[in-house]
Amino acid sequence: MGLAAVSEENLLKLVEVEEPDENDYHLQEQVGFILRKAHQRHVSIFAAHIADLTPPQFAALAKLRDVGETSQNQLGTLIAMDAATVKGVIDRLKARGLVELSKHEVDKRRLLVNLTAQGRDAIERLIPLARDITEETLAPLSQKEVATFMKLLAKLA
Amino acid sequence: MGLAAVSEENLLKLVEVEEPDENDYHLQEQVGFILRKAHQRHVSIFAAHIADLTPPQFAALAKLRDVGETSQNQLGTLIAMDAATVKGVIDRLKARGLVELSKHEVDKRRLLVNLTAQGRDAIERLIPLARDITEETLAPLSQKEVATFMKLLAKLA
């Protein structure tokens, strides 16, 4: 069998032997790409259940409910947002009367953030919906798969 | 044992029996929150390896390498970006000479996108780095865990 008789399929196999990876990079199989899509899907589910708040805004309120009054920076650390991002989120929550700001008496650099009564009402009301969001996001998995997935995902976060 | 003698721990247990979930919502255990953090970590790893391109920009180039010339909208579908987002990404790639645009001869609505020679060089050069990025992102997992995780993640995306 001469070289000219080699089928295209077999030629590709030969090439693969010589250059193992060069040609078989598939974007849709990369963690980063799928992670981005999974996140997109979750945000979409979130928006369908909670229309008037974004996930980062919800995270800020939920965390303030947990820890009570904290500095803006500290809150950012707790919800994995850098200083510039958290400022915007808090500004918008403040504009809507869900949080209130005050200056730290001792350390004048710090800006304290806390829930308002309205903010507390809102987060209490939304938490049941957030449970639904988590459930719907994980719906494609069985109960056992959920446990496995959460364990592995946590390792990557 | 009178009520006053109930320890705080046991009191909490009693409360939990009466109100199963009301108080134990933990943001850091929710899929959405961890998904967001995992994505953040990946983007950070990406930036450490490929400084001059963002993940969406890389995705556009990688997909164009796969499929060749396509319409802007079609490309957006392939890399999971809506029309408004893909436009910005393509505009920036065009400004850097990595892609070129042309009008579809038959369907005058369509804007065709393709790699330039420079864009092709760039993506070929970057793909090995992208493999490293994927590897580093998944580094906290064993080989078996990677297989499991990718299977489950794909179900959620």
Place this chain on the structure above:
DNA sequence: TTGATATCATTTGCATACGAATGAATTTTT
């Protein structure tokens, strides 16, 4: 054919997200 729909692209507005630079206040070091 024409009238209703659908598709492609663009634009606007809003909300993350983060690097980098800056200024104010605090803490550490010398």
Place this chain on the structure above:
DNA sequence: AAAAATTCATTCGTATGCAAATGATATCAA
């Protein structure tokens, strides 16, 4: 205490990401 380093917050610039509105073109249906 004075100098150096750190921390907290803000601002600026750039880049997604998406909903909604718009205009141009194509397709479908009556």
